[in-house]
Amino acid sequence: MTKYSFMVNSFTTAATADAAALTTLTYMALNGGSATQRNDISEVYIGGQATSSAPQYMVLARDSTVVATPTALSAGSAANGPLDPAAAALAAPAVGAVTGGTQPQRSNSATLSRINLTFNAFGGITRWTAMDPNEYFKLLGNTASNGEASLSGFTGTTAGLVGAHIVYETI
Amino acid sequence: MRLRPSEGHLLVDHRASPGITAEDLMRAGLDPSMAVPEGKILEAQTKTCAHCNDVVIMNPNRVRPRGHCRKCNKFICDKPECNQECTPVDKSLDHFQEQAFRKEAGYNLLPLLHSVSPLLKGQ
Numbered sequence: 001m002t003k004y005s006f007m008v009n010s011f012t013t014a015a016t017a018d019a020a021a022l023t024t025l026t027y028m029a030l031n032g033g034s035a036t037q038r039n040d041i042s043e044v045y046i047g048g049q050a051t052s053s054a055p056q057y058m059v060l061a062r063d064s065t066v067v068a069t070p071t072a073l074s075a076g077s078a079a080n081g082p083l084d085p086a087a088a089a090l091a092a093p094a095v096g097a098v099t100g101g102t103q104p105q106r107s108n109s110a111t112l113s114r115i116n117l118t119f120n121a122f123g124g125i126t127r128w129t130a131m132d133p134n135e136y137f138k139l140l141g142n143t144a145s146n147g148e149a150s151l152s153g154f155t156g157t158t159a160g161l162v163g164a165h166i167v168y169e170t171i
Numbered sequence: 172m173r174l175r176p177s178e179g180h181l182l183v184d185h186r187a188s189p190g191i192t193a194e195d196l197m198r199a200g201l202d203p204s205m206a207v208p209e210g211k212i213l214e215a216q217t218k219t220c221a222h223c224n225d226v227v228i229m230n231p232n233r234v235r236p237r238g239h240c241r242k243c244n245k246f247i248c249d250k251p252e253c254n255q256e257c258t259p260v261d262k263s264l265d266h267f268q269e270q271a272f273r274k275e276a277g278y279n280l281l282p283l284l285h286s287v288s289p290l291l292k293g294q
Contacts, residue, residue, distance in 0.1 A: 120191050124185045131178055135219040137219075
């Protein structure tokens with residue numbers, strides 16, 4: 001299987017509580033390409049680009065409301081594609097979104113897994129990598145709450161510029 | 172840092188950053204023990220619960236035994252629902268994916284799973 005990377009060069013984070021709509025260009029959401037598709041996230045990297053201290057309480061979480069009619073990524077500022085140039089094109093690739101007709105909402109369920117990536121966007125970087133398929137953060141389908149994951153700032157985050165990528169594998 | 176293949180890796184690098192202090196984390200209602208202050212770097216092992224898919228940051232100072240499912244022979248987290256019976260998340264995902272395929276194709280549906288992963292309960 002081919003690994004894919006969903007990357008955004010720069011976006012300004014915002015403090016958003018669970019179960020509240022994320023705002024445009026403050027998040028990265030990865031949504032399954034079909035009702036039966038599985039996507040396994042194996043790496044999340046966030047690099048700080050802020051010019052003053054900006055604590056980030058970034059969370060990779062499942063969404064209880066998925067992004068609807070996602071806006072196509074803007075060339076030059078974001079990308080979502082295979083890491084291997086020889087990869088065969090999928091009929092329904094996973095969708096990377098930074099905004100859409102309906103904005104996603106991070107689930108507040110205590111039983112749904114999430115990853116906390118707290119760091120300071122003024123010179124800090126953070127990265128989570130899974131070394132084994134058993135360790136991947138798994139998505140199934142394209143509906144709530146297991147069909148989409150978003151990377152966004154939790155309550156308390158100071159707005160700051162960051163760049164990030166999510167490496168995943170479509171099964 | 173040497174990692175075993177069944178582990179994940181978390182890196183928080185504040186060597187060139189004011190970092191995150193325990194006070195910052197307490198103000199946000201988060202665990203202050205995860206502070207990585209100015210000039211410091213955190214490298215930690217992570218493990219993913221085989222039953223609920225939670226990613227757990229390993230505390231190297233922990234002395235209590237860690238969870239382990241003897242049935243699926245994998246790491247499990249401390250949540251009570253993950254320690255009751257063997258509910259592998261991979262098995263549940265395979266089941267729900269197959270069920271979705273069958274629904275789309277109009278085939279007979281699979282019987283309900285006896286035990287579902289906490290991640291997929293209610294689906």
